[in-house]
Amino acid sequence: MMICCLDLEGVLVPEVWINVARKTGIKDLLLTTRDIPDYNVLMRYRLKILKKHGLRLPDIQRVIARMRPLPGAKTFLNRLRARTQVIILSDTFYEFADPLMRQIGYPTLFCNRLKVAKSGLITGYKLRQSNGKEKAVRGLRKLGFEVRAAGDSYNDLTMLKSANRGILFNPPAAIRRKYKRFPVTRTHAALLKQLLK
Ligand SMILES: [Mg+2]
Structure with missing residues (x-):
């Protein structure tokens, strides 16, 4: 599964x-x-x-x-969710994510919380747990899932490594060169294909 x-x-x-x-x-x-x-x-x-x-x-x-999803992202996500369960693992904060989640149909999102003073100034942040992306993948595997993961940055590498299959999406050149084991995709169509392979 x-x-x-x-x-x-x-x-x-x-x-x-x-x-x-x-x-x-x-x-x-x-x-x-x-x-x-x-x-x-x-x-x-x-x-x-x-x-x-x-x-x-x-x-x-x-x-x-005022931000919009990346072009094609909503269609990609809808197609993927029609075929398999999807969880968004992000290092962003629920306080930031809501307007964007609304535009992509509120997929399941695991992320973090900000600490905010009465004045509205952000005083800190609370990570639900350290290294949350990797731990989520390991937890899902323990639940019996075969996990496929995709990301673009340094903070995704432990998630990609702990998944059954990790895929890079438009990564910076330094990551692409250093982590040749992960296939690189550049369009949502290619990413969809890799995830469902
Ligand atoms: Mg990223």
Whole structure:
């Protein structure tokens, strides 16, 4: 019995933080998990930048509300969900994800929560567990599923390695070169084919 685990940003929707950086003009927010492999280092850096610029959760939510899924992502997800169960495993936060989930039909999403002060300033974040993507895949395998996983970044590699089959979707060149064991897909049509193979 098969189940698919998908990364969210870079696979189904654009990078949230890059959009926030562009809309606010804060270039320091352009870095993502594609650039900095250590998620905690990246998040601590982002929170410092938000504080410095006085950017609050509602400001970020306004940017996200105007974002759209990647072209073709909704059709891809609908087709995949018609064939198999799908769980989105993301390092984003429920506070960010909602407007995007609405546009792709509210698939099951495992992610994290932000800590927000009354003022709306983001003071921290709570990971449900460390290395959540990998643990979710291992848990699903223990439940008897054959897991196929797809992602684009450093924070997906443990998920891809622990799955029965891992697939890269539009990864940066450095990841593509270093992890040749994973097939690389560049379109949602190709990804669908690989996941259902
Ligand atoms: Mg990603």
